[in-house]
Amino acid sequence: MGASGKHETDIEHNGSARRSSSGKNYVYPSSMGAPGPIPMPIEDRRHRVFLIPLFVTANIVVFIVTMWRNNCPDHIRIGGKCVLRWLGRFSFQPWSENPLLGPSALTLLNMGGLERNHVIHQDEGWRLISCMWLHAGVFHLLANMIGLLIIGLRLEREFGFIRVGIVYLLSGFGGSLLSSLFVENQISVGASGALFGLLGASISDLIINWSIYANKCLALWSLVLIVAINLAFGLMPHVDNFAHIGGFVGGLLLGFVFLMKPQYGWMNLRDPRGEQPVRKYSTVQYVLFIVSLALVLALYTAAIIALFKDVDANKRCKWCHYLSCVPTSRWKCDGSS
Template sequence: RRRGIFNKRAHLCSQVDCIQSVCGMLEFFVVRVPDQVYRFWTVIFIHAGLIHLLITIIFQYTIMRPLEKLAGCIRVMIIYIVSGFVGSLASGLFLRDSIQVGPGGGQLAILACYLSELFLGWRSLKRPWIPFFKIIICLFILLTVGLLPLVDNYSQCFGFLIGFMLNMIVFPDVNFRKNVHRLVIVTTSLAIVIALFISLIVLFYTVPFKCKSCTLFSCPFGKICGNEKPDLI
């Protein structure tokens, strides 16, 4: 058990602000209130190690790069960043006492785009099952990686859902029989994305959500997952 640190300038524990020093990065807007909401975005660019970083590089070069050539970097960036942000928010909600990093939400969002485009153009392909099984294999690999410490499956699953919805909104070359059908699909997808985002924000900041069994979906390996509540003092 860690002991406290003696502070010459303070006589009471309430006079010492240790949360800021533990959290680091930018200072809080309100003293003693950890309001570093930007961490939901910056965590996308942090990796658990060299192997995790290598997986991301391989994914971006082999899977994300062709989609970027097809749809453009702006559309892919929107899907990747927004899905990663929402995925990180879901991770913070379900795994409050755990440290999770990585762009898992954005990666599965890219796979969701491929899957969505595959379903829409299923009849026009000669062998649609081949790319379908390739996507399933990639999903299986990434979800398996999500069981390891510092990487979670909540971020990936919510990122997949958001990516599937954003694909209907952002990609312009989605063919529907009538423009009315596209309008309905886009409106419904946008409503789902906004509702899910607002729900996660409200739940994260207002509801003291605690779920001990939720860690089993992300990392079922006990103490090596680092799911114990950190000792900040």
């Protein structure tokens, strides 16, 4: 610790966590012969943000292309069926078919929506990635893009586009894998698996870099609550909660692998010009890194093998279907309301 207390620099972290400059994050300047009253903080690098806005733009462009290809007036012959008909070929499917203001299920499938039989029996594994860029409607797109901006911008500013991009894409891929293992005869689209991955990575960031954040308990519980509420909504029909769960678990583990920050040491005050601050990782960080990397490799490999060997995961786990939909008096889980 410095001679006169502790200073903190606010950063965004879901509105509650702040970057904390504790004693071990300070280094005395080389011009000082002895410790002064206030140590100088080592500034963390802030990265330029461009990947998350690029992802948002890409999702919007893909949705526009999807609506152009859908061309509701061309296959809805009865007048007045398409929503917002004045948009022409960009008008939306009837409310009764798609209440999210979007295209038909067939269009989503043709554009690369995720469907188990196409992945396994028609050798279309690329759907595990393409489905991440498709959305079922305007409301679906808006919800995911707002969430992506809120969560993704902070992570990219903090860790850079390479690490955040890897976490985003691999999390979305993990969500697609789990969805394909359990969801049959349904089309799944959306960036929410990757978005849940960024939520999981945010939790990893707090845990693995625990010593450099203030108000971390509040931030951690806030994130856990957000995840729990969103997973609870996923228990309703027509929501692919397996993609959410797979993306979250993938992001949580990948966060421990890619979002680890080094701990700063002190310069030798007797000869400050001869040393640079010591950068090191704690034992806990190393353990979390190794365990998480092993789990990521094992789980992803097992999921890929099980999927392409056409393993029926629902037979292996009789109760797992309740993780995606719980029947009530108001709805059933067979696709009917």
